[in-house]
Amino acid sequence: MGSVVSSTVNIFLSIILGAISVAYVAVEHAPILKVLQTGATQVATYIKSTNIPDEYNVWVGILINDNQILFLFFVILARIVLASITALGKRAMGY
Numbered sequence: 001m002g003s004v005v006s007s008t009v010n011i012f013l014s015i016i017l018g019a020i021s022v023a024y025v026a027v028e029h030a031p032i033l034k035v036l037q038t039g040a041t042q043v044a045t046y047i048k049s050t051n052i053p054d055e056y057n058v059w060v061g062i063l064i065n066d067n068q069i070l071f072l073f074f075v076i077l078a079r080i081v082l083a084s085i086t087a088l089g090k091r092a093m094g095y
Contacts (some may be wrong), residue, residue: 014082025074040070079089 025033044066052060 010082011061014075014078018071021074034039036070040066
């Protein structure tokens, strides 16, 4: 039960930290966010241009856009940071 709660907290915390990170980068480092948006647009274009059947490509076009990819990037970074902090905390406590 403890691992389920821990995993759930980790997921929600990483989503919140990802949103805060996007807002911080947008306010304090707008040129960096513009570069990241350009990269996310290129990734979305590449994913949509693959030779998958049309019945799947329709859903890819609906579900994947550059803003979602950009947010996913920040959430993954937040998860990496949280995992590093957790690992360091467990190591310091001797687990």
